[in-house]
Amino acid sequence: MVSRILAILAIIGAAAVLYPLLTGVEGFSELSDLAAVYVNQAPEEVGAQNLVTAVIVTLRGLDTLGEVAVLFIAASAVGFLMSGSGRSEKLGEEQSVPDRGPSEILQTGSALLFPLLLLFGVFVFIHGHLTPGGGFQGGVIVASGLLLLRLGQGAFPASHRTLGTVEAFSGAFYVALGILGLILAGGFLDSRILPLGEFGSLLSAGTIPVIYALIGLKVGSELTSILTLLDERKEHA
Amino acid sequence: MSVVVVGFLGILMFVAALFALYQKSLVGTVISAGAVSLLASIVYLILDAPDVAMTEAAIGSALTTMVFLYALRQMKEDQDG
Numbered sequence: 001m002v003s004r005i006l007a008i009l010a011i012i013g014a015a016a017v018l019y020p021l022l023t024g025v026e027g028f029s030e031l032s033d034l035a036a037v038y039v040n041q042a043p044e045e046v047g048a049q050n051l052v053t054a055v056i057v058t059l060r061g062l063d064t065l066g067e068v069a070v071l072f073i074a075a076s077a078v079g080f081l082m083s084g085s086g087r088s089e090k091l092g093e094e095q096s097v098p099d100r101g102p103s104e105i106l107q108t109g110s111a112l113l114f115p116l117l118l119l120f121g122v123f124v125f126i127h128g129h130l131t132p133g134g135g136f137q138g139g140v141i142v143a144s145g146l147l148l149l150r151l152g153q154g155a156f157p158a159s160h161r162t163l164g165t166v167e168a169f170s171g172a173f174y175v176a177l178g179i180l181g182l183i184l185a186g187g188f189l190d191s192r193i194l195p196l197g198e199f200g201s202l203l204s205a206g207t208i209p210v211i212y213a214l215i216g217l218k219v220g221s222e223l224t225s226i227l228t229l230l231d232e233r234k235e236h237a
Numbered sequence: 238m239s240v241v242v243v244g245f246l247g248i249l250m251f252v253a254a255l256f257a258l259y260q261k262s263l264v265g266t267v268i269s270a271g272a273v274s275l276l277a278s279i280v281y282l283i284l285d286a287p288d289v290a291m292t293e294a295a296i297g298s299a300l301t302t303m304v305f306l307y308a309l310r311q312m313k314e315d316q317d318g
Contacts, residue, residue, distance in 0.1 A: 022247075023240060052288045124291070132287035140295040147303050151310075223300065230311065 047196035048129040048205040056134065057208050061189030065178065067136075068215060072171065075222045082229040102152050110152025117145030125216030129205040135212040139219025146224045156228050163225040170218040177207055177214075243280055250276045263309055271302035 031039060038055055048054040056064050102110075124131075125138025150156050181190035191211070197204035250273050257269040274297030281290035 022243060050288075133291045134288070137288075137291040137295050140292075140300050144295065144300045144303055147300070147307065151303070151307060227304070227307070230307070 043199065046191060046205060046208070047199055048208055049199065050129055050131060050134075052132070053129045053134055053208060053212070054205070057128075057211050058189065058191045058206075061178070061191075061211075064215070065174070065189065068171065068174070068218060071219065071222060072167075075226055078226050079229055082226075083232075102154065106152045110148045114145050114149045114152075117141060117148065121145060121216070121220065125212050126209060127202070128212035128216075129208040130202070135215025136219055138212075138216040140223065142216065142220035143223035143227075146220075147227055150227065150231070156224065156231065158224070158228075160225055160228045160232060163221040163228065167218050167221040167225065170214040170221070174211060174214045174218070177211060181207070239283055243283055246276050246280050246283075250280075264306070267302055267305040267309065270305075271298045274298035274301070 038059060039051065042048070042051055042054040042059065046054040046058045048058075121138045121141035123138070124133040124141060125135045128134030128138070146156060146158075177193075178189040180193055182188045184193045186192065189211075191206035191208050194206045194210075196206055203209065253269045253272045253276065257266045257273065260266045260269060274293055278290045278293035278298065281287075281293055
């Protein structure tokens with residue numbers, strides 16, 4: 001009882017501390033020095049209409065590479081753990097329960113939604129330099145489309161091996177593009193090795209659309225391959 | 238104006254989070270946890286952060302909810318056997 005009251009007091013205290021942040025949201029009237037440099041120079045130098053993407057992919061490209069690496073390590077660790085536990089449980093349970101099967105609504109709905117989700121995911125990561133969103137968001141949308149298809153139709157459309165190959169190649173090409181930037185342009189992951197093109201058109205901003213497409217493929221296949229492990233583990237069991 | 242809307246959405250998030258905690262069925266818990274994320278992504282959108290809003294909507298409310306539902310289904314099948 002005392003601990004519950006303390007917990008409620010702690011929540012009220014946290015709310016009281018955070019409340020000024022809510023009322024203080026007025027928008028900034030002027031930019032900080034670093035932000036001003038980004039806002040004023042990025043459109044000419046990077047050529048991306050979406051400033052957030054210009055910062056994420058080019059100006060702070062190394063951080064994004066680190067983020068992709070973190071996701072990769074997490075996916076590898078999950079894969080390692082899951083494939084290990086699958087074999088140890090093999091002896092425990094012999095026959096698998098017959099699948100009850102997805103409902104009519106789920107089957108029809110997933111068949112209808114999957115192409116749209118795939119298209120939307122690809123749209124989001126191809127247009128990362130023009131509109132909000134980008135490789136990570138697009139990749140997750142693709143992965144959730146694939147998972148929806150698994151729930152509705154009972155199988156993933158791609159095997160673990162295929163997904164792993166897609167992931168490996170997109171990651172390798174991403175790093176290769178970064179090294180090309182080091183050789184041909186101003187530094188690692190510099191996007192100006194391709195012409196900047198017309199500001200605001202689909203093929204603009206140098207390599208940003210290519211990099212975001214690669215990140216999208218990598219994130220999508222990575223997350224899906226974690227989920228295929230769940231299936232394969234079940235087949236082992 | 239936006240403070241009122243954000244505050245209202247915040248209260249809704251709080252209610253959804255409580256609902257997730259004190260819900261009897263696990264499916265209901267997963268759905269209301271997803272609703273918390275969805276409301277959070279609307280808050281981000283109002284606060285002019287569309288990129289973050291998309292990430293939250295895609296990861297927090299779509300993928301996480303589906304992964305939890307998928308795992309629940311697997312658990313149920315394991316228990317039935």
